[in-house]
Amino acid sequence: DIVLNQADSTINTNSTNVTLDAEFVGSGDVVTLNQGGDVTLFNAGDGVEVDGGTGYSGGLTVFTDSLGSGDTVVVKTSTAATTVNGDGGTVNVDATALIDNTDLTLNGSSEVNVTSLQGDVQAASSAGGLDIETISGASVEVVTGTGDATISSDSGDVTVDADQMTGINTLTIDGSSTYTVNNVATGVVVDANDDAATSGDAPLTGTLTVNTDAGASGVEVYTGTAATTVNSDTSNGGTITVEADELADDTALTLTGAAAVTVNDLVGDVSGGSATGTLTVTTADNAVASGD
Numbered sequence: 001d002i003v004l005n006q007a008d009s010t011i012n013t014n015s016t017n018v019t020l021d022a023e024f025v026g027s028g029d030v031v032t033l034n035q036g037g038d039v040t041l042f043n044a045g046d047g048v049e050v051d052g053g054t055g056y057s058g059g060l061t062v063f064t065d066s067l068g069s070g071d072t073v074v075v076k077t078s079t080a081a082t083t084v085n086g087d088g089g090t091v092n093v094d095a096t097a098l099i100d101n102t103d104l105t106l107n108g109s110s111e112v113n114v115t116s117l118q119g120d121v122q123a124a125s126s127a128g129g130l131d132i133e134t135i136s137g138a139s140v141e142v143v144t145g146t147g148d149a150t151i152s153s154d155s156g157d158v159t160v161d162a163d164q165m166t167g168i169n170t171l172t173i174d175g176s177s178t179y180t181v182n183n184v185a186t187g188v189v190v191d192a193n194d195d196a197a198t199s200g201d202a203p204l205t206g207t208l209t210v211n212t213d214a215g216a217s218g219v220e221v222y223t224g225t226a227a228t229t230v231n232s233d234t235s236n237g238g239t240i241t242v243e244a245d246e247l248a249d250d251t252a253l254t255l256t257g258a259a260a261v262t263v264n265d266l267v268g269d270v271s272g273g274s275a276t277g278t279l280t281v282t283t284a285d286n287a288v289a290s291g292d
Contacts (some may be wrong), residue, residue, distance in 0.1 A: 001019045001020075001257045002018065002019070002020050002021065003021045003023070003024065004020055004021060004022050004024060004025050004026065004031060005025075006024050006026045006029070007025075007029060008029050008030045008031075008032070009025070009028070009029075009030075009031045010033075010034065011030065011031065011032070011033050011039070012034045012035050012040055012157075013033060013034065013035045013036065013038075013056070013058055014035055014036075014037055015036045015037045015221070016037045016058075016149075017037070017038055018037050018038065018039045018040070018041070019039075019040050019041075019042070020039060020042070021041075021042050021043055021141055022041055022042065022043045022044050022045065022048055022050075022065075023042070023043040023045070025044070025045065025048050025095060026047070026048075027045070027046055027047025027048065028047050029047075029048060029049070030048075030049045030050075030051055030220070031048070031049070031050050031051065032051045032054070032056075033050070033051065033052045033055075033056040033058070033060070033078070033244075034055045034056055034059045035055070035056065035057070035058070036056070036058045036062075037058045038058045038059040038061075038071050039052075039058055039059070039060050039061070040061040040062075040063075041060075041061070041062050041063065041249050042063045043063065043064075043065045043231070044062055044063065044064045044065060044073045044075075045064070045065040045067070045073070046065075046067060046068070046070075046071035046072060046073070046089070047070070047071075047072065047073075048073055048074070049073075049074040049075075049076070050062050050073070050074070050076065051076045052075075052076055052077055052078040052097065053076030053077060053078070053094060053096055053097040054076075054097075056058045056079070056097075056173045057078060057079045057080055058070065058078055058080060058185075059078065059080045059081050059082070060075075060077065060078040060080070060081075060082045060181050060186050061082075061083040061084075062075050062082075062083070062086070062197065063085045063087075064084075064085065064086045064087050064088075064089065064091060064108075064110065065087065066087045066088055067086070067087060067088040067089025067090070067110065068088065068089055069089065069208075070089070070091045071088070071089035072089060072091070072092060073086070073089065073091050073092070073110075074091075074092045074093075074094070075091060075092070075093045075094070076093075076094045076096070076097065077096075077097050077098040077104060077119075077231065078095045078097060078098070079098065079099050079102070080092070080099075080102065081103050081104075081105070082095075082098060082103055082104050083104075083105040083106075083107070084104070084105070084106050084107070084108075084110075084112065085107045085108045086106070086107070086108040086109065086110025086112060086126075086128065087108055087109060087110065088109055088110060089110055089111070090110060090111045090113065090189075090212065091110045091111070091112045091113070092112075092113045092115075093106075093112060093113065093114045093115070094115055094116060095114055095115065095116050095117045095118070095119060096115075096116040098117070098118065098119040098170050099118070099119060100118050100119060100138075100139075101119065101120065102119040102120070102287045103119060103120050103121075103122050104117070104119055104120070104121050104122070105121075105122045105123075105245045106121065106122070106123040106125075106130070106145070107123075107125040107126055107161070108125075108126060108127070108128065109126075109127045109128050110126075110128045111124065111131075111162065112128060112129070112130050112131070112149075112271075113131045114130070114131065114132045114133065115133045116133070116134075116135055117132055117133065117135065117138065117243045118134065118135050118138045118140065118142060119140065119172045120140055120141040120142070121140070121141070121142045121143065122143050123142070123143055123145040123149075123164075123266040124143050124144075124145060124163070124164050125145065126144075126145030126146070126147065126218050127145055127146050127147055128145070128147050128149075129141055129147045129148050129149070130144060130145060130147060130148070130149040130150070131149075131152075132149070132150070132151045132152070132153075133151075133152045133153070134151075134152070134153040134154075134156060134158070134177070136154045136155050136156065136220075136284055137154075137155045137156045138153060138156040138157075138158075138177075139156055139158075140153070140157075140158055140159070141158075141159045141161070142158065142159070142160045142161070143160075143161040143162075143163070143164070144160060144161065144162050144163075144164055144165055144169075144171065144290070145164050145228070146164050146165065146166065146169070146253060147169065148169050148170050148171070148172070149162075149165075149169075149170075149171050149172070150171075150172040150173075150174075151171075151172070151173050151174075151175075151178035151179075151195070152173075153173075153175045153176075154175045154176045154177060155176055155177060156177040156178070157177060157178045157180075157241075158170070158173070158177050158178070158179045158180070158248070159179075159180045159182070159224075160162075160173075160179065160180070160181045160182065161182050161183055162180070162181055162182065162183050162184050162185070162188060162190075163183035163185070165184070165185060165188045166185060166186075166188070166237030167185070167186050167187020167188060167218065168187070168189065168190070169187075169188055170188075170189040170190075170191055170284065171188065171189065171190050171191065172191045172192075172194065173190070173191070173192050173204055173208070173224075174194065174202065174203065174204050174224075175204065175206065176204075176205045176206045177204070177206045178206045178207050178208075179192070179204065179206060179207070179208050179209070180208075180209045180211070181208070181209070181210045181211065182211045183211070184210055184211065184212045184213060184219055185211055185212075185213045185216050185218060185219075186213070186215075186216045186218055186219070186238070187217075187218045187219070188216075188219055188220075189201045189219075189220045189222070189291075190208075190219075190220070190221045190222065191203035191220075191222045192208050192221075192222055192223055192224035192228075192246075193222045193224055193243070193245070193246040195221075195225060203223075203224045203225050203246040204223075204224025204225070204226065205224060205225050205226055206224070206226055207226045207227045207228070207229075208223065208224055208226070208227075208228045208229070209228075209229045209230075210228075210229070210230045210231070211230070211231045212231070212232045212233070212235035212237075212238060212240065212257075212259065212287045213233070213238075214236045214238075215236040215237070215238045216232070216238040216240075216242070216259075217232065217238040217239045218238075218239060218241075219238065219239070219240045219241070219259075220241050220242075220243065221240065221241070221242045222242075222243045222246070222254065223228070223242065223243065223244050223246055223247045224246055224247075225246050225247065225248045225251070225269070226248070226251065227251055227252050227253075227254070228244075228247060228251075228252075228253050228254070229253075229254040229255075229256070230253070230254070230255050230256075230259075230261070231244060231256045231257055232256070232257030232258060232259030232261075232277070233258060233259070234256075234257050234276070235258055235259055236258065237257045237258030237259030237260065237276075237277050238259050238260075239258070239259060239260045239261075239262075240259045240261045240262070241261075241262045241263075241264065242261060242262070242263045242264070243254075243264050243265060244263055244264065244265055244266045244267070244268060244287040245264070245265035245284065247266065247267060247268040248267070248268060249267050249268060250268065251268040251269065252267060252268065252269050252270075252271050253266070253268055253270050253271070253272070254272075254274075255270065255272045255275040255279065256274040256275055257274075257275060257277065258275075258276045258277045259275075259277045260277045260278040260279075260280075261275065261277060261278070261279050261280070262280045262281075263279070263281045263282065264282050265278070265282065265283075265284045266281055266284060267283070267284045268285045
């Protein structure tokens, strides 16, 4: 084990399973990692930066200290699998070095901001808010935790597993990528037009597919401008509300499954031939139609 001092440190990791204790590293100090040995770093406190993004290719695991609400730790990922265990505060993760199809695993209660992502995010054990920005053209998979999540992505494909989200959670998505959101549970909000969010981003311009859990009730889907598909269970569909005010004219909203669906502020078109639940549609000019 290596106990780091109150200054910048550079660690050349020829061996595997190097353990670093950053308890005494000060705010503004950088721990730089080189070569390819796996590293576990403990006690990263407010203002500390862990830099695995330049000349480092080993597996990296970071445990923060107990952080206050205004405290921040910075982690630059390795090219290899990286795990961040956050305890309160905020962790800013620069994932530029993380290669495609490689996991960034997030655990704990910290709010986490991820930038320049092309790998995948596994955050099922994260309870803090999650904000992710991918590189352009990325094909990524994101497993959300139990906190709210925001994903911004352009010109790529994003698959989101929202299984850990509950009725107090909102998943906000924007950009021009194609999104598929799976395992949407009771009360979860999928917001692609920013009505339920506060970030001020423009509505999603990529296509959106939302797959709800069996029996999920009170699901809300805010569409973007492009074609949107909402699939519910074929026998136990639950209830879904679709806010379609951003859906462009002559653009399809496709509904399948047994859910009772309410569509509000529709300008585009509804394709419900594979839906067996009650459908109620209010158009943007306040004309109301309903049927079984």
